[in-house]
Amino acid sequence: SQKIEQNSEALNIQEGKTATLTCNYTNYSPAYLQWYRQDPGRGPVFLLLIRENEKEKRKERLKVTFDTTLKQSLFHITASQPADSATYLCALGGFSGGYNKLIFGAGTRLAVHP
Amino acid sequence: KAGVTQTPRYLIKTRGQQVTLSCSPISGHRSVSWYQQTPGQGLQFLFEYFSETQRNKGNFPGRFSGRQFSNSRSEMNVSTLELGDSALYLCASSWASVQETQYFGPGTRLLVL
Numbered sequence: 459s460q461k462i463e464q465n466s467e468a469l470n471i472q473e474g475k476t477a478t479l480t481c482n483y484t485n486y487s488p489a490y491l492q493w494y495r496q497d498p499g500r501g502p503v504f505l506l507l508i509r510e511n512e513k514e515k516r517k518e519r520l521k522v523t524f525d526t527t528l529k530q531s532l533f534h535i536t537a538s539q540p541a542d543s544a545t546y547l548c549a550l551g552g553f554s555g556g557y558n559k560l561i562f563g564a565g566t567r568l569a570v571h572p
Numbered sequence: 573k574a575g576v577t578q579t580p581r582y583l584i585k586t587r588g589q590q591v592t593l594s595c596s597p598i599s600g601h602r603s604v605s606w607y608q609q610t611p612g613q614g615l616q617f618l619f620e621y622f623s624e625t626q627r628n629k630g631n632f633p634g635r636f637s638g639r640q641f642s643n644s645r646s647e648m649n650v651s652t653l654e655l656g657d658s659a660l661y662l663c664a665s666s667w668a669s670v671q672e673t674q675y676f677g678p679g680t681r682l683l684v685l
Contacts, residue, residue: 490671501576501662501676502615547615551671558628560605560670562615 460486462563464548470569477538479566481531481548486561489552491524491531496545496565505546506533538570574599576665576677584683590651593680597644597665603627604646605670606638609660609679620670621646628670650682658684 463482471477481491490509494502508515508524508531515522521534535542545565552559577596585591597604605628606618617630621640638648644665650657660681664674 492674494674494676499678501664501679502674504673504675507673549615558620558670559630560617560674562607562617564614 460484460550460561462486462548462550462561464546464563465566466564468567468569470571471538473539473570473572475538477535477542477568477570479533479546479548479568481533481563483529483550486529486550487526487552488550490550491522492549492551492560493520493522493531493533494547494549494562496547502547535568538568540570540572543568543570576663576675578661578663578677578680580680581678582681582683584685585653586685587653587655589653590649591653591682593648593650593661593663593682595646595648595663595665595677597646597663598675601665601667601675602644603666603668603670603672604640604644605664605666605674606646606648607662607664608632609662610658615662618648622668653684655684658682 461484492507493505496502506522519536523532545567547565549562579594603622605620609615620628624640635651640646660679662679664676666672
């Protein structure tokens with residue numbers, strides 16, 4: 459079955475540094491990948507989408523890469539700020555088992571310290 | 573433009589009861605998806621509705637069902653509640669497909685005692 463792995467332990471970094479979060483997957487060939495941010499007690503908020511034929515996507519301080527050979531996506535936040543502290547979820551999408559699905563990873567908690 | 577709204581926000585039920593959760597998508601959005609989020613399992617896809625029809629479904633038992641109305645509002649029903657159904661239930665809407673940006677509501681936190 460499809461499996462998505464994100465760093466289960468929290469990532470602690472200093473303000474101003476670049477945070478790098480990893481999303482690995484197996485038994486799946488997604489057509490696209492999305493990254494979401496979730497704050498405690500709230501629903502996830504969409505950040506970026508990257509398709510299988512794209513290597514890299516950027517949006518302001520955010521950058522995502524997608525390596526279909528390594529079956530991995532990296533999510534970078536440059537010049538991180540305490541306000542970036544949240545849980546970040548990756549989600550893989552595509553057609554599987556007769557359905558168009560979006561499968562989420564468990565998320566990585568990021569803590570940016572001043 | 574108003575975001576996705578879900579009601580109620582909190583709910584306490586006992587085992588064996590049934591529950592109905594409601595979701596109003598962003599105006600103009602026709603795709604509504606439901607997810608269950610628990611600390612152990614993360615965010616799991618329940619089903620997606622589009623134009624009043626269930627178009628996609630996840631791997632949940634038949635106790636979980638839903639429907640969508642002509643105005644795209646959606647309801648999710650869970651019958652014969654079990655303790656393990658305690659979770660945050662999230663609804664997300666998009667223009668036409670789960671492939672697009674999903675706009676999530678704040679969720680309904682269900683506690684089954």
